[in-house]
Amino acid sequence: MMSIDIPTKDRPEWAEMAQGQHAMKKYVLQLQIDRISKKMAANEMTVDEGVEYLYEYFCKYPKGFRRDLEEIFKSW
């Protein structure tokens, strides 16, 4: 049984997401991932900072992106 909250920040899937290793379906998530991965490629953001940014973003909309998170994290 999953809670309504999002997966904990120490899950490796967050770093995978930040690095563009998971295909996102929603347009806004594609753009978010693109922005983060571009910044990391340009050394303007570390992986940890990318994870922090993503985590905070998903915290704002835990219900709205629940299905997207379930596809990646499966359970939490």
Place this chain on the structure above:
Amino acid sequence: MIKLQSLEEVTQLINEGRLLSLAGDERILSKLPKGQWLAGSTPYFMDEQQGKFEQDAIYVDDFSDFALDQKIMVYTPDTIATITQNRFENGFTFLVIPAFSQLHADYALHAGDFENIYDSPILGWVSGVNLNSEDTPIVYNGLTGEPSSEFAVAMHIQIPEGKMAQLEILNIHSQDPNSPVIEFEEDSFNARECLINGERQNFAQYISNNKIDTKTPITCDYSGAVINVSVKAVNTETGQVDFYAPVFRGRQYKFANPVENYAEEFARQLPKEDSNQGFSCNCILNFLYGELEGKKAGFPGPITFGEIGYRLLNQTMTYLKIVDID
């Protein structure tokens, strides 16, 4: 609600205090009373049945039923970057920009870098004109009734808790996997030299030599989102290619696959579960190249000189859904 309405019908909606996004020819928009509305000019539409050229009716989207609060604001080139700071925490921003303005160019080049741009939907469109006229694209701030060909008008809308605004796109133009990779050296609305599969070439000459159909856009993959840049003009004498949206340095572009039948492609790709969208718009280039006048293609909406889905888009249907998340 019927999307294309008469001046009298829209006037009544305004006088009832409805919160409206409007699109129409400037001659009819200029007759509207002040109220809670914004508008942009275009005489091209996709209504519930088919694509239309219509100068005597106004296209209406009514946001009243899901708006808790709203604020209509005007943005200049100096203030447009602050648009993200004026949003409600839960809601969306509807933005209309006049085509060919400085603000149009600025937004296209820089919106992707606006602070927290992707935290809440910013959608809308670039206003246009009758292509067989000398008109100027304009937008209207309904609060004052003032038109502008230089400034943008935005409506920030707050929606109730338990609901979420989701912005999606439908791009019928897919990347050709056999296309060469094209890279540009600067962020710009035009280009001469570029790298094609790593080799420096003149882009206009390459397009001409290879008989590239410029009705299909060049495309860039933004982590799964295919973003188009439409070709405006190719001049082999000067060697310059002009675009309707900027290309960006550091990005890899590819030519798109040709689309045989735009209307059929929209019908095939249109998401069935998203039929209850809050707003939609589509591009004048899809309308023209796909010969969509008299044909049903995509969701109803104004036909525009650019679509706004956070950033400036070309040849892309953009739409907003208000979904329940409880």
